[in-house]
Amino acid sequence: MKEFYICDASRFENQVITTSFVVVSKQAKPKKSGELYLALTLADRTGHLDAKMWDNVTEHINCFEQDDFVKVRGLLNRFNGRFQLTVHKVRSMQEAEVDFDDYLPRTTKDIGVLWQTLKDYVDSFQDPHLQALVRAFMADPQIEQAYKNAPAAKTLHHAFIGGLLDHVVSLFRLCDLACRNYPESINRDLLLTGAFLHDIGKIHELTYNRSFSYTTRGQLLGHMIIELEMLHAKIALVPGFPGEYKTLIEHLIISHHGKYEFGSPKLPMFPEALMLHYLDDLDSKMESMRAHFLREAEAEWTGYNSSLERPLLNSKKFLENIKTAGAAPVTQPDTGSAESSSALAAAEPE
Ligand SMILES: [Fe+2]
Numbered sequence: 280m281k282e283f284y285i286c287d288a289s290r291f292e293n294q295v296i297t298t299s300f301v302v303v304s305k306q307a308k309p310k311k312s313g314e315l316y317l318a319l320t321l322a323d324r325t326g327h328l329d330a331k332m333w334d335n336v337t338e339h340i341n342c343f344e345q346d347d348f349v350k351v352r353g354l355l356n357r358f359n360g361r362f363q364l365t366v367h368k369v370r371s372m373q374e375a376e377v378d379f380d381d382y383l384p385r386t387t388k389d390i391g392v393l394w395q396t397l398k399d400y401v402d403s404f405q406d407p408h409l410q411a412l413v414r415a416f417m418a419d420p421q422i423e424q425a426y427k428n429a430p431a432a433k434t435l436h437h438a439f440i441g442g443l444l445d446h447v448v449s450l451f452r453l454c455d456l457a458c459r460n461y462p463e464s465i466n467r468d469l470l471l472t473g474a475f476l477h478d479i480g481k482i483h484e485l486t487y488n489r490s491f492s493y494t495t496r497g498q499l500l501g502h503m504i505i506e507l508e509m510l511h512a513k514i515a516l517v518p519g520f521p522g523e524y525k526t527l528i529e530h531l532i533i534s535h536h537g538k539y540e541f542g543s544p545k546l547p548m549f550p551e552a553l554m555l556h557y558l559d560d561l562d563s564k565m566e567s568m569r570a571h572f573l574r575e576a577e578a579e580w581t582g583y584n585s586s587l588e589r590p591l592l593n594s595k596k597f598l599e600n601i602k603t604a605g606a607a608p609v610t611q612p613d614t615g616s617a618e619s620s621s622a623l624a625a626a627e628p629e
């Protein structure tokens with residue numbers, strides 16, 4: 280167990296802490312004097328923390344890298360409403376000192392319950408071929424194990440252990456609701472099959488045993504191409520699987536990012552593909568907002584959200600605050616770029 284978790288920062292405000300983190304990013308930047316300082320993003324399983332090292336940078340700069348686990352001593356305080364650590368000492372940790380569970384965030388939901396929810400939806404399929412196909416995936420013990428653990432993305436949304444499963448269960452619910460509104464246009468089983476498979480390639484695209492990053496295969500091919508290969512292997516196990524379904528599922532997979540610039544080689548061209556794209560996009564963005572509000576629990580306006588490319592208003596907190604007499608004035612959003620947001624946080628002490 281670590282001595283300190285980022286979610287408990289408010290209890291340690293203005294205190295010197297000694298604890299360990301994984302290094303999410305590390306940048307050396309010049310101060311006004313021309314000397315270097317280090318701008319770090321540190322993380323544990325409960326969140327991210329901005330950190331700055333102003334002094335003795337040259338002697339520490341090469342002793343750790345991004346993705347390393349580090350032991351840090353520093354002063355925790357608040358800057359522009361956000362917690363920030365001023366690092367006094369830092370050293371790289373040996374693997375034997377590291378308990379990986381302390382650093383990889385994990386869904387707070389019960390993974391077994393989520394998996395059973397997927398199974399229940401698949402039990403409700405009317406089409407025997409689509410049902411047999413999804414069951415062939417779910418019955419594969421390696422796929423089950425990986426599907427229950429993989430994150431849905433490296434950083435943008437559901438970036439935690441169990442994130443893929445969490446995302447797909449949420450997407451199943453959305454699909455189930457939305458397709459009832461268009462009963463003449465949507466084949467529910469086809470849509471849910473697409474939802475089950477649309478990100479399954481992430482189990483090979485990402486590594487998630489130390490920190491979240493891309494495999495070489497994931498970096499070179501991306502999850503959609505990997506999914507086509509996985510699909511073909513499982514279709515071979517379902518006797519008489521219709522060729523037309525195969526083509527439709529392939530299209531659901533390759534079009535789900537919805538735009539050429541987001542990596543889809545084809546735009547969604549039939550109703551289930553269009554619906555899958557929009558609901559997938561909706562679920563990932565809603566989760567990105569939820570996670571950001573959790574990370575900046577004190578803030579009415581959050582800092583810049585890099586996946587949504589804007590700061591966010593926590594509307595729930597905003598409405599609560601205007602009900603409270605004498606509420607503090609609203610902090611204006613930082614409407615600048617990610618760079619200006621980090622530049623603010625990186626302001627040097629006078
Ligand atoms: Fe995707």
Ligand SMILES: [Fe+2]
Nearest residue numbers: 446477478559
């Ligand atoms: Fe997705």
